[in-house]
Amino acid sequence: MSRRTLFVGLAKLGACVGLPSAAVGLLYARESRTSTALAADAVGAGPVPEGVRFGIDHRFLQGEGRSYRIRGWIEGPGIPSARAARLQILLVAPGTGAARLLQTRMPLGAPLPGEPGENHSAPARTFEAAVRRRRTTDRGFTRIYLRFEREGTVHTFDTGLALQDHG
Numbered sequence: 331m332s333r334r335t336l337f338v339g340l341a342k343l344g345a346c347v348g349l350p351s352a353a354v355g356l357l358y359a360r361e362s363r364t365s366t367a368l369a370a371d372a373v374g375a376g377p378v379p380e381g382v383r384f385g386i387d388h389r390f391l392q393g394e395g396r397s398y399r400i401r402g403w404i405e406g407p408g409i410p411s412a413r414a415a416r417l418q419i420l421l422v423a424p425g426t427g428a429a430r431l432l433q434t435r436m437p438l439g440a441p442l443p444g445e446p447g448e449n450h451s452a453p454a455r456t457f458e459a460a461v462r463r464r465r466t467t468d469r470g471f472t473r474i475y476l477r478f479e480r481e482g483t484v485h486t487f488d489t490g491l492a493l494q495d496h497g
Contacts, residue, residue, distance in 0.1 A: 373429045375486045382406035386491055398461035398493055408480030409455055418477040419459045423470035430471050432459040
């Protein structure tokens with residue numbers, strides 16, 4: 331049973347005993363925020379590191395069938411070069427804390443056309459990853475996190491974006 335189904339059932343039950351459905355809605359909203367926080371804790375996510383900027387091309391976040399492609403750019407001091415440790419993209423399932431690491435290609439290059447990317451302290455790096463959803467259980471892995479190592483410290487942060495399912 332999904333959480334949404336559970337809360338809809340609770341709303342109906344609450345209506346039978348006189349509880350306003352708005353109260354159940356507030357519980358559902360609070361639980362959703364808590365799920366995102368749990369996922370962030372599970373992958374060790376923190377705030378976006380100081381001086382780091384990134385952009386993800388929204389056109390690629392909607393999958394066709396079972397394929398997605400995540401493309402974007404990242405810049406700032408300490409961003410790994412093509413020869414150093416790679417930028418990692420994690421897909422996280424909110425509420426479970428489970429994460430899937432994607433294989434990424436991070437060639438040297440300019441940011442995607444139309445995006446800002448003029449941090450003079452370090453050139454922007456473009457990245458790309460392909461996502462194939464194999465099972466319906468993979469549908470929960472939607473939240474996009476980025477991870478890289480800078481000066482011996484691993485930085486993981488939530489981009490605030492999610493894959494959009496057409497399924």
